[in-house]
Amino acid sequence: MIHFKIYKSVIDLPDYWDALPTNDLFLKTPFLKALEHSCPKNISTNYIGIFKDNNLVGIAIIQRVKLYLDDVFRNPTDNALKRLTKALIATVVRGNALIIGNLMHTGQHGLYYNTKMISQTLFLDTIFKVIDALSIQIKKEDNKRVRMICFKDYFESDSIHQNQHLFTKNKLYKLQVQPNMVLTIPSSWSSSQAYVVALNKKYRSRYKSALKKASDVIKKELDLNEINLASEAIYMLYKNVSDNAKVNSFVLDKRHFFNLKKELDQDFRLFGYYLNDQLIGFYTLILNNNQLETYFLGYNPDFQSKYQLYLNMLYDMLDFAIVNGFKKVVYARTAMEIKSSVGAKPTAMSIYIKHTDNFILNPTLKYIVNTLNPTLKWEERHPFK
Numbered sequence: 042m043i044h045f046k047i048y049k050s051v052i053d054l055p056d057y058w059d060a061l062p063t064n065d066l067f068l069k070t071p072f073l074k075a076l077e078h079s080c081p082k083n084i085s086t087n088y089i090g091i092f093k094d095n096n097l098v099g100i101a102i103i104q105r106v107k108l109y110l111d112d113v114f115r116n117p118t119d120n121a122l123k124r125l126t127k128a129l130i131a132t133v134v135r136g137n138a139l140i141i142g143n144l145m146h147t148g149q150h151g152l153y154y155n156t157k158m159i160s161q162t163l164f165l166d167t168i169f170k171v172i173d174a175l176s177i178q179i180k181k182e183d184n185k186r187v188r189m190i191c192f193k194d195y196f197e198s199d200s201i202h203q204n205q206h207l208f209t210k211n212k213l214y215k216l217q218v219q220p221n222m223v224l225t226i227p228s229s230w231s232s233s234q235a236y237v238v239a240l241n242k243k244y245r246s247r248y249k250s251a252l253k254k255a256s257d258v259i260k261k262e263l264d265l266n267e268i269n270l271a272s273e274a275i276y277m278l279y280k281n282v283s284d285n286a287k288v289n290s291f292v293l294d295k296r297h298f299f300n301l302k303k304e305l306d307q308d309f310r311l312f313g314y315y316l317n318d319q320l321i322g323f324y325t326l327i328l329n330n331n332q333l334e335t336y337f338l339g340y341n342p343d344f345q346s347k348y349q350l351y352l353n354m355l356y357d358m359l360d361f362a363i364v365n366g367f368k369k370v371v372y373a374r375t376a377m378e379i380k381s382s383v384g385a386k387p388t389a390m391s392i393y394i395k396h397t398d399n400f401i402l403n404p405t406l407k408y409i410v411n412t413l414n415p416t417l418k419w420e421e422r423h424p425f426k
């Protein structure tokens with residue numbers, strides 16, 4: 042007998058939640074607890090347990106996201122045509138959306154099931170029942186309709202596509218989104234010097250030039266207390282980058298990084314860049330088993346170009362991965378060209394999405410997604426010999 046439970050808080054999760062053999066740290070209670078304590082104001086998380094009889098056989102993270110025009114679009118200087126386009130888009134996407142996964146990070150990070158205990162078809166069919174139950178619950182409690190449903194960020198190799206008929210049956214469209222930039226680390230790279238040797242002449246010179254430009258920058262890992270003391274400065278640097286994005290569906294809580302460090306300890310790392318004792322940049326990493334996940338970063342734009350802060354961060358992230366024996370660096374999406382110059386390769390990803398109010402609008406979602414998450418023209422770089 043298959044049934045499900047919807048939990049509203051990590052504290053309510055059964056003790057055996059973390060016993061499921063998933064290797065995804067983003068589905069474990071320490072990360073979920075940190076997220077719950079410092080989630081963006083427009084996002085609330087539902088934790089789903091799928092049970093076979095009394096055994097937990099699968100889990101899901103479903104976020105309720107409240108989307109509004111001012112939250113999504115950040116550029117108030119747009120011309121009249123762009124403002125009109127955004128207003129029309131807002132009439133479609135405004136309101137409540139259910140995201141199966143974590144909207145705040147590239148990748149699936151939303152579903153896991155024990156293949157020995159439940160089939161994928163039965164698991165997904167149960168997830169659709171959960172979505173219906175959540176939609177009814179939101180309508181009953183807040184008198185709000187769920188207007189959009191989205192299963193996010195699946196690689197083309199993901200087995201979920203074998204059940205595409207279930208998504209079609211439930212009127213969800215498959216759309217390709219920006220790729221995830223991933224760098225696979227060869228086993229022969231025992232040190233960063235091995236990476237430098239593998240670069241061709243042009244990109245080896247670029248690497249050395251970037252490090253030289255940042256030679257006056259002091260790079261330092263911050264512990265929990267240091268993150269706490271620097272919270273205001275860290276948040277301002279994050280906002281410098283976040284506010285510069287044309288589209289953004291959330292703003293992090295000011296204590297987000299502190300709570301992640303508190304709950305994840307050594308599985309979350311924050312590195313600061315200092316110039317004359319002033320924090321001018323930072324980046325964060327999440328150690329997800331054999332994958333190093335790059336997380337949020339920030340920098341002072343006044344120093345970005347002169348010291349090549351962003352490029353140095355990409356190199357330093359890779360250096361950390363090589364030194365600590367990771368198999369992959371997940372650089373996520375955005376800034377694809379510069380990430381490819383470091384060696385990351387684009388890996389195609391797709392989402393499944395639908396509009397619940399008006400199924401006639403579903404074919405237009407492709408254009409809306411492309412507007413909200415535009416596919417930028419970029420040239421892939423090939424830095425290796």
